[in-house]
Amino acid sequence: MTQPFIGFEKVSKVFGALTVVDQLDLAIHEGEFVSMLGPSGSGKTTILMMLAGFEAPSSGKISVAGRQVDQLPPHKRNMGVVFQNYALFPHMSVADNIAFPLSMRGVAKAESDQRVRRALDMVQLGALSDRRPSQLSGGQQQRVALARALVFEPQVVLMDEPLGALDKKLREQMQLDIRDLHRRLGLTIVFVTHDQSEALTMSDRIAVFNRGKIEQIGTPNEIYDHPATRFVAEFIGETNLIHATAEAADGEVSRVVLANGQSLSVGRKALKPGEQVCLSVRPERIKPSGTQENRIAGTVRDVVYHGDHLRLIVDAAGQTVVLRSERSEAAPTIGDGIEMSFSPRDCWVVAR
Amino acid sequence: MNVLGFSKVVFGLAAMLFLLAPLAAILPLAFTDSVFLNYPIASYSTRWFNELVTADVWRRSIINSLIIGFGTTVLATVLGTLAALGLRRQEASWLFAFARTAFLLPMVVPAVVLGVGLQLMFARYNLANSYLGVIIAHTVIAVPFVVINVSAVLQAIEPRLEQAAASLGAAPPTVLARVTLPLAAPGIISGAVFAFATSLDEVVLTLFVAGPNQRTLARQMFSSIRENISPSIAAAALIFILGTIAAATVLNVLRRYRKPARAVS
Numbered sequence: 001m002t003q004p005f006i007g008f009e010k011v012s013k014v015f016g017a018l019t020v021v022d023q024l025d026l027a028i029h030e031g032e033f034v035s036m037l038g039p040s041g042s043g044k045t046t047i048l049m050m051l052a053g054f055e056a057p058s059s060g061k062i063s064v065a066g067r068q069v070d071q072l073p074p075h076k077r078n079m080g081v082v083f084q085n086y087a088l089f090p091h092m093s094v095a096d097n098i099a100f101p102l103s104m105r106g107v108a109k110a111e112s113d114q115r116v117r118r119a120l121d122m123v124q125l126g127a128l129s130d131r132r133p134s135q136l137s138g139g140q141q142q143r144v145a146l147a148r149a150l151v152f153e154p155q156v157v158l159m160d161e162p163l164g165a166l167d168k169k170l171r172e173q174m175q176l177d178i179r180d181l182h183r184r185l186g187l188t189i190v191f192v193t194h195d196q197s198e199a200l201t202m203s204d205r206i207a208v209f210n211r212g213k214i215e216q217i218g219t220p221n222e223i224y225d226h227p228a229t230r231f232v233a234e235f236i237g238e239t240n241l242i243h244a245t246a247e248a249a250d251g252e253v254s255r256v257v258l259a260n261g262q263s264l265s266v267g268r269k270a271l272k273p274g275e276q277v278c279l280s281v282r283p284e285r286i287k288p289s290g291t292q293e294n295r296i297a298g299t300v301r302d303v304v305y306h307g308d309h310l311r312l313i314v315d316a317a318g319q320t321v322v323l324r325s326e327r328s329e330a331a332p333t334i335g336d337g338i339e340m341s342f343s344p345r346d347c348w349v350v351a352r
Numbered sequence: 353m354n355v356l357g358f359s360k361v362v363f364g365l366a367a368m369l370f371l372l373a374p375l376a377a378i379l380p381l382a383f384t385d386s387v388f389l390n391y392p393i394a395s396y397s398t399r400w401f402n403e404l405v406t407a408d409v410w411r412r413s414i415i416n417s418l419i420i421g422f423g424t425t426v427l428a429t430v431l432g433t434l435a436a437l438g439l440r441r442q443e444a445s446w447l448f449a450f451a452r453t454a455f456l457l458p459m460v461v462p463a464v465v466l467g468v469g470l471q472l473m474f475a476r477y478n479l480a481n482s483y484l485g486v487i488i489a490h491t492v493i494a495v496p497f498v499v500i501n502v503s504a505v506l507q508a509i510e511p512r513l514e515q516a517a518a519s520l521g522a523a524p525p526t527v528l529a530r531v532t533l534p535l536a537a538p539g540i541i542s543g544a545v546f547a548f549a550t551s552l553d554e555v556v557l558t559l560f561v562a563g564p565n566q567r568t569l570a571r572q573m574f575s576s577i578r579e580n581i582s583p584s585i586a587a588a589a590l591i592f593i594l595g596t597i598a599a600a601t602v603l604n605v606l607r608r609y610r611k612p613a614r615a616v617s
């Protein structure tokens with residue numbers, strides 16, 4: 001695609017001495033579902049607020065549909081926004097809250113009523129339409145906010161942790177509903193979340209933020225399997241970071257040595273000999289047996305029961321390695337010596 | 353009950369007695385049948401209330417108080433609300449700080465000083481001895497109450513709510529009409545009640561700027577005390593107090609109504 005639908009070009013936002021967003025370049029395509037994932041305070045809300053028009057960038061340009069929007073006031077941007085703290089109008093009923101954007105667009109009463117009802121049904125709140133927001137639970141308020149931002153079918157929907165207050169079951173239901181709406185209406189969605197599994201399941205692409213910068217942007221698969229930095233490897237999913245030193249890089253495979261002198265082969269990656277690196281290996285990719293190419297011996301320190309699987313905490317080569325083990329196997333017990341192994345394809349080298 | 357709790361109650365009752373005793377002393381005299389303002393009351397009647405509504409000076413002054421009170425309420429509420437909206441931004445500039453102080457100044461400037469100034473100015477602009485003049489003078493001292501009350505509710509309104517309205521397609525005037533003002537309504541109404549009460553018992557400024565035709569109830573009470581003390585003053589005071597209690601009740605009802613709106617963040 002040539003021109004991005006939403007484009008950030010060298011956008012920075014500074015509050016006093018604090019740089020909250022730092023030279024951000026980001027291109028989002030029409031109809032794409034992009035999640036912004038990052039720790040608290042990494043600037044996600046600020047980026048969303050700049051896109052919605054409530055904060056002006058300190059420098060840089062933001063464009064939507066090929067048009068620079070810096071001068072466009074928020075009410076002309078036609079973006080649905082779900083705010084982090086819901087921002088429902090306390091003096092209006094649930095139905096009036098949802099009808100608000102329709103009345104702003106001059107939608108006739110009969111049609112408005114019908115669309116409000118459909119939106120309420122979507123978020124399963126049909127019975128509560130006459131309540132005031134203060135009479136709703138946090139999760140119910142969140143769903144009203146969602147309905148209000150979607151009812152006028154804007155091209156772009158910005159969501160700031162819209163599912164944070166919901167319980168697991170409802171959250172999964174809403175995730176499916178949002179994905180469905182996204183596909184059905186061709187919405188472009190920018191979705192902020194703390195929850196990495198939510199980002200992995202819902203997004204076309206994920207941007208991982210740290211201190212106002214994008215650490216990595218890519219498909220969930222790329223982010224999970226090939227984290228660009230140690231921060232991303234640790235932030236997304238659970239991983240083992242095994243300290244090692246690069247040894248040699250000859251063609252298809254590179255080799256690294258552990259602190260105890262053991263040598264392992266890793267996937268192809270340009271490494272300088274002597275470079276200090278970390279091997280990121282997901283717990284589910286390590287086998288509690290010596291069947292794979294890279295073998296490490298260790299002692300089981302703890303076995304943790306997780307219902308469908310066990311987690312083994314193993315001391316090996318002066319470090320702690322966590323791995324996932326099926327329950328059906330003859331499970332090791334605490335104190336057992338075990339041999340673990342993983343394939344070079346399943347480990348990923350990141351800078352230390 | 354421990355000693356501390358007991359002494360708290362005693363002190364509280366003493367303070368209440370201190371505040372209410374003068375009222376308790378004067379009010380029964382409104383129902384006396386005698387022409388003198390003293391105890392004991394030999395027989396009871398409502399003749400002084402009759403006098404209030406039939407005697408020309410009293411009737412006129414009550415009507416004046418209502419005209420001027422309502423005029424002041426409307427003017428002060430509109431101006432004070434606009435001022436509070438304008439002063440809302442948390443800008444730390446000295447200009448804003450100055451403006452904020454300027455709006456509250458009439459509360460601390462001695463009424464006599466204001467009165468002299470207004471009198472001079474009104475003479476110049478032909479406003480002396482006119483209803484408009486008195487309404488303007490009362491508005492000057494009523495505006496701070498509106499500014500304070502409205503500022504307080506505006507402060508409690510989440511900016512996110514107005515942003516949400518904008519993101520849903522509301523232009524700034526619509527945001528004001530559909531979100532900001534409805535949420536500020538309790539503060540605006542209590543500001544209006546304060547403005548009315550201020551106008552009602554204002555004497556000093558009225559002495560300076562009002563002519564004989566704009567004598568208000570408070571002003572009339574003031575002069576009747578000096579000229580001829582009669583129990584009609586006690587009757588007028590009773591009406592005053594009932595009015596004040598009514599205003600306080602309105603405020604309390606509003607406060608209760610306002611709570612749910614504030615609970616949501």
Ligand SMILES: Nc1ncnc2c1ncn2[C@@H]1O[C@H](COP(=O)(O)OP(=O)(O)OP(=O)(O)O)[C@@H](O)[C@H]1O
Binds near residue numbers: 040041043047194
């Ligand atoms: N108006 C403001 N003035 C000063 N600092 C601000 C302002 N708004 C945000 N910040 C700061 O900017 C940083 C980023 O805030 P932001 O709300 O964008 O974080 P976030 O990534 O959304 O965090 P969370 O996940 O907790 O919502 C924080 O350190 C915050 O204190």
Ligand SMILES: [Mg+2]
Binds near residue numbers: 045046084
């Ligand atoms: Mg945030």
